[in-house]
Amino acid sequence: MAxxxxxxxxxxxxxxxxxxxxxxxxxxxGDGMQLxxxxxxxxxAIAGNDIATLPDYxxxxxxxxxxxxxxxxxxxxxxxxxxxTPGDRPDVLVVMNPAAFSVNIxxxxxxxxxxxxxxAFTLSNIRKAGMDGDPLAxxxxxxxxxxxxxxxxxxxxxxxxxxxLPNKTMVRCKNFFALGLCSWMFNRPIxxxxxxxGAKFAKSPALVEANTxxxxxxxxxxxxxxxxxxxxxxxxADIEPGTYTNMTGNRALALGLMxxxxxxxxxxxxxxxxxxxxxxxxxxxxxxxxxxxTTFQAEDEIAAVCAAIGASFGGALGVTASSGPGxxxxxxxxxxxxxxxxxxxxxxxxxxxxSTGLPTKTEQADLMQALxxxxxxxxxxxxxxxxxxxxxxxxxxxxxxALKYMxxxxxxxxxxxxxxxxxxxxxDYDELPDISVRYWKxxxxxxxxxxxxxxxxxxxVIPGTPGFEHRIGGLEKDYDSGDISxxxxxxxxxxxxxxxxIERVNExxxxxxxxxxxxxxLLMVGWGSxxxxxAQATEELNAEGLATGHLHLRWLNPLPVEELxxxxxxxxxxxxxxxxxxxxxxxxxxxxxxxxxPVSRVQGQPFKVGELKARVKAIVEEGR
Amino acid sequence: xSGEQAKLSRKDFVSDQDVRWCPGCGDYAILAQxxxxxxxxxxxxxxxxxxxxxxxxxxxxxxxxxxxxxSIHGRATAIASGLKLSRPELSVWVVTGxxxxxxxxxxxxxxxxxxxxxxxxxxxxNEIYGLTKGQYSPTSRIGLITKSxxxxxxxxxxxxxxxxxxxDATFVARTVDTETRHLQEMLRRAVAHKxxxxxxxxxxxxxxxxxxxxxxxxxxxxxxxxxxxxxxQPLLFxxxxxxxxxxxxxxxxxxxxxxxxxxEEEVLLHDETNxxxxxxxxxxxxxxxxxxxxxxxxxxxxIYEKEVAAQAERALSDMGQPDxxxxxxxxxxxxxx
Ligand SMILES: Cc1ncc(C[n+]2csc(CCOP(=O)(O)OP(=O)(O)O)c2C)c(N)n1
Ligand code: SF4
Ligand SMILES: [Mg+2]
Numbered sequence: 001m002a003x004x005x006x007x008x009x010x011x012x013x014x015x016x017x018x019x020x021x022x023x024x025x026x027x028x029x030g031d032g033m034q035l036x037x038x039x040x041x042x043x044x045a046i047a048g049n050d051i052a053t054l055p056d057y058x059x060x061x062x063x064x065x066x067x068x069x070x071x072x073x074x075x076x077x078x079x080x081x082x083x084x085t086p087g088d089r090p091d092v093l094v095v096m097n098p099a100a101f102s103v104n105i106x107x108x109x110x111x112x113x114x115x116x117x118x119x120a121f122t123l124s125n126i127r128k129a130g131m132d133g134d135p136l137a138x139x140x141x142x143x144x145x146x147x148x149x150x151x152x153x154x155x156x157x158x159x160x161x162x163x164x165l166p167n168k169t170m171v172r173c174k175n176f177f178a179l180g181l182c183s184w185m186f187n188r189p190i191x192x193x194x195x196x197x198g199a200k201f202a203k204s205p206a207l208v209e210a211n212t213x214x215x216x217x218x219x220x221x222x223x224x225x226x227x228x229x230x231x232x233x234x235x236x237a238d239i240e241p242g243t244y245t246n247m248t249g250n251r252a253l254a255l256g257l258m259x260x261x262x263x264x265x266x267x268x269x270x271x272x273x274x275x276x277x278x279x280x281x282x283x284x285x286x287x288x289x290x291x292x293x294t295t296f297q298a299e300d301e302i303a304a305v306c307a308a309i310g311a312s313f314g315g316a317l318g319v320t321a322s323s324g325p326g327x328x329x330x331x332x333x334x335x336x337x338x339x340x341x342x343x344x345x346x347x348x349x350x351x352x353x354x355s356t357g358l359p360t361k362t363e364q365a366d367l368m369q370a371l372x373x374x375x376x377x378x379x380x381x382x383x384x385x386x387x388x389x390x391x392x393x394x395x396x397x398x399x400x401x402a403l404k405y406m407x408x409x410x411x412x413x414x415x416x417x418x419x420x421x422x423x424x425x426x427x428d429y430d431e432l433p434d435i436s437v438r439y440w441k442x443x444x445x446x447x448x449x450x451x452x453x454x455x456x457x458x459x460x461v462i463p464g465t466p467g468f469e470h471r472i473g474g475l476e477k478d479y480d481s482g483d484i485s486x487x488x489x490x491x492x493x494x495x496x497x498x499x500x501x502i503e504r505v506n507e508x509x510x511x512x513x514x515x516x517x518x519x520x521x522l523l524m525v526g527w528g529s530x531x532x533x534x535a536q537a538t539e540e541l542n543a544e545g546l547a548t549g550h551l552h553l554r555w556l557n558p559l560p561v562e563e564l565x566x567x568x569x570x571x572x573x574x575x576x577x578x579x580x581x582x583x584x585x586x587x588x589x590x591x592x593x594x595x596x597x598p599v600s601r602v603q604g605q606p607f608k609v610g611e612l613k614a615r616v617k618a619i620v621e622e623g624r
Numbered sequence: 625x626s627g628e629q630a631k632l633s634r635k636d637f638v639s640d641q642d643v644r645w646c647p648g649c650g651d652y653a654i655l656a657q658x659x660x661x662x663x664x665x666x667x668x669x670x671x672x673x674x675x676x677x678x679x680x681x682x683x684x685x686x687x688x689x690x691x692x693x694x695s696i697h698g699r700a701t702a703i704a705s706g707l708k709l710s711r712p713e714l715s716v717w718v719v720t721g722x723x724x725x726x727x728x729x730x731x732x733x734x735x736x737x738x739x740x741x742x743x744x745x746x747x748x749x750n751e752i753y754g755l756t757k758g759q760y761s762p763t764s765r766i767g768l769i770t771k772s773x774x775x776x777x778x779x780x781x782x783x784x785x786x787x788x789x790x791x792d793a794t795f796v797a798r799t800v801d802t803e804t805r806h807l808q809e810m811l812r813r814a815v816a817h818k819x820x821x822x823x824x825x826x827x828x829x830x831x832x833x834x835x836x837x838x839x840x841x842x843x844x845x846x847x848x849x850x851x852x853x854x855x856x857q858p859l860l861f862x863x864x865x866x867x868x869x870x871x872x873x874x875x876x877x878x879x880x881x882x883x884x885x886x887x888e889e890e891v892l893l894h895d896e897t898n899x900x901x902x903x904x905x906x907x908x909x910x911x912x913x914x915x916x917x918x919x920x921x922x923x924x925x926x927i928y929e930k931e932v933a934a935q936a937e938r939a940l941s942d943m944g945q946p947d948x949x950x951x952x953x954x955x956x957x958x959x960x961x
Pocket of ligand 2: 644646648650651681750755832
């Protein structure tokens with residue numbers, strides 16, 4: 001965004017064109033900042049911008065009001081160009097109280113805009129936020145950024161005081177004032193917001209009226225007062241034609257699983273135990289019981305995965321979802337699915353760990369757990385979507401692989417993908433591929449481990465099929481009969497077959513694709529939610545003259561080792577940025593014998609593009 | 625192939641696997657009774673599934689020529705729940721042990737009982753961990769010397785029936801491995817019951833806990849120690865010439881009375897639908913009191929998988945046939961030309 005001009009008194013309000021804006025709404029967790037941010041995002045999407053969002057909310061549902069611990073934020077980056085990340089530093093920061101100010105002000109870029117609810121900056125609130133003296137009046141602040149101290153609470157209540165609502169209810173509308181003001185400031189289309197307010201508060205006509213009036217008051221405040229001198233406009237982005245909707249990773253995952261089950265001709269059984277940040281998948285699926293989806297809120301994660309395995313044994317597509325701590329509990333049962341060669345999809349929406357860790361923050365530290373977190377030689381197919389909307393496609397692929405190869409597949413999402421939203425080009429369901437699988441023709445005799453030659457899948461003959469009664473279980477089975485076997489040579493053979501099934505998945509996968517420079521100085525290899533930061537950094541590094549490639553792996557097991565070797569050979573330096581202490585990098589070093597260098601960040605936050613660039617440049621420098 | 629179910633016999637339910645329990649193990653008798661009762665049930669063999677956890681008892685599915693799933697320790701109840709929910713038409717059986725079902729799998733067991741899926745649970749209680757060679761279990765009695773309790777068990781045991789009743793089970797019965805007919809009768813009753821049926825089968829492990837149930841199964845002692853329950857009948861036990869009854873004392877505590885000196889009206893009548901009575905019976909402690917055998921509770925409550933199916937039906941009628949394109953475009957959308 002361009003520097004904010006310094007002229008002060010202009011009557012008519014000119015529109016300034018900017019390429020992209022990063023705006024962050026921050027307030028108390030009771031202030032409705034997630035709602036405000038989400039709705040502002042919707043307006044921006046309708047305006048045709050490309051967008052990326054980052055909700056950031058505290059683990060406590062309601063930490064004491066006004067405290068630093070209770071601050072909740074929502075950041076959105078909207079642009080006329082392609083957007084990869086929610087942006088490192090906001091251009092505009094809206095704060096509803098001193099605590100939100102205190103937590104976020106350092107991020108606001110120099111020359112940026114601060115909008116603050118001056119009514120909330122009382123002495124006691126300022127003290128609660130650990131400051132003394134009104135920070136808005138501080139000269140070092142006003143020199144660095146443009147401060148708009150707006151009596152937001154008072155203007156909110158003024159605009160609806162004739163309605164006879166209790167004061168508390170009136171004050172709670174103030175986020176709509178902020179939304180109205182920002183919608184004006186950035187020339188956002190507002191019709192949809194007005195409709196949305198009507199629908200959201202349909203149960204209470206008084207709230208519909210109050211919020212509508214407050215929203216318009218915010219808009220009018222911008223329009224009529226002399227506080228703001230002009231508005232900004234971000235032109236629509238050049239986006240592939242189609243119909244779009246805003247999509248979060250969790251919702252995309254749920255829809256992808258449902259669509260895939262349907263395209264495979266299977267009922268879906270979803271067993272889950274609530275855990276942040278995975279619960280929304282359960283909520284989403286529970287709302288679609290008319291789609292042949294059964295959701296089962298189990299007594300714990302072990303029961304959730306076991307019930308899913310039971311359903312798969314019965315012929316349904318068993319799915320379970322959790323986050324790291326829950327996945328740890330599921331480990332033994334996932335091993336059972338490996339051993340019994342049943343299809344199963346396990347979703348891990350990763351969060352900061354170990355233990356309870358940072359429940360609402362993002363991290364990529366469960367890759368080793370996914371690969372090795374079970375007893376015995378227990379290979380899993382593992383896929384990691386790179387963006388929120390890709391969660392749909394990867395869920396679809398995961399289901400296909402699970403059914404085709406009769407294997408459990410783990411989807412590694414994370415908190416950032418789960419809650420982050422992105423415009424999703426809505427696919428036509430009828431054009432999605434048919435992924436139904438025929439296992440076995442029935443003319444070759446039968447035993448439960450008789451394998452398909454191509455996929456090595458065993459036949460999925462389900463209870464209710466007359467004449468094929470059989471038993472499966474966690475004990476090792478004989479390759480040739482499916483009976484229990486403790487034979488040493490047979491065990492090794494079966495172990496190799498279980499691994500080989502996963503390797504064969506490679507044949508179905510798209511070859512790895514490099515973005516940016518096809519060869520050169522630097523290759524950044526990533527996986528999962530860091531895609532945006534790596535893509536942005538790659539673009540900028542190339543523009544700065546450093547020939548940089550970006551390879552983002554979707555499937556982490558199996559790995560296309562030979563192809564990777566060929567790609568890696570085209571670059572001088574290989575770095576592997578990850579939100580962990582270096583997990584993929586170890587796998588690559590081991591599997592490819594390359595001197596790949598880790599770039600780690602474990603702060604519960606995605607990479608910041610600026611920081612990432614600085615770190616990889618330093619590595620390249622050192623190598624020269 | 626099966627299909628003509630009427631013609632099935634015991635042999636049709638015997639699998640080709642060698643049975644590997646120790647000689648004299650009570651599990652043999654239970655297997656035999658289950659295989660005997662199965663043909664009478666008129667359930668197509670392909671629709672029967674045995675699910676088990678881990679333990680000697682949990683080997684059971686391999687010996688039944690039905691569908692079967694020998695899973696992991698403690699989780700059979702959870703696996704069976706998912707199976708039954710997605711395939712309500714199947715006849716689903718869980719075979720578990722006192723360790724499998726009450727220790728590592730205790731959580732899943734109580735939740736299955738409270739949800740009331742139409743599943744039959746057979747819990748083989750030998751008051752010991754058989755497969756791991758003789759450690760004490762959550763039903764082992766205080767003081768029992770085992771490999772892991774050389775000075776005697778200090779942990780207070782569960783009473784299996786009390787636990788099931790406490791978890792709001794809708795059908796709870798107890799029987800003994802050696803009581804062939806009674807065991808068969810309990811199996812029939814379990815199948816007839818709509819909802820989760822829970823049968824505790826007292827099972828002798830001659831290797832690690834021999835004679836644990838000598839009082840109820842021994843030739844000389846069984847008559848004095850078995851309180852065989854029948855719905856609507858008085859709580860009587862003992863031999864013909866020394867008939868005893870169970871009555872309610874003035875302080876509401878159970879009393880053993882001699883029928884020589886007590887009018888029959890003073891003896892309690894069994895009522896499978898009386899929850900308080902069921903609990904009262906489950907608290908009768910040996911050796912002062914006989915061991916209640918039979919159906920302790922049988923009552924109706926909505927069946928979970930039916931409720932779940934009804935919700936799906938309702939969703940279909942409220943929201944219509946699945947339409948993915950409508951679902952995808954259901955939120956706010958915008959079109960880029
Ligand atoms: C996760 C796990 N922990 C421990 C074991 C070892 N183990 C197998 S069976 C068993 C106890 C079995 O006792 P019970 O359920 O009473 O069965 P029984 O052998 O007496 O029939 C134990 C501890 C295991 N298989 N898996
Ligand atoms: S150890 Fe005991 S329970 Fe296990 S098979 Fe032998 S006798 Fe039966
Ligand atoms: Mg036992």
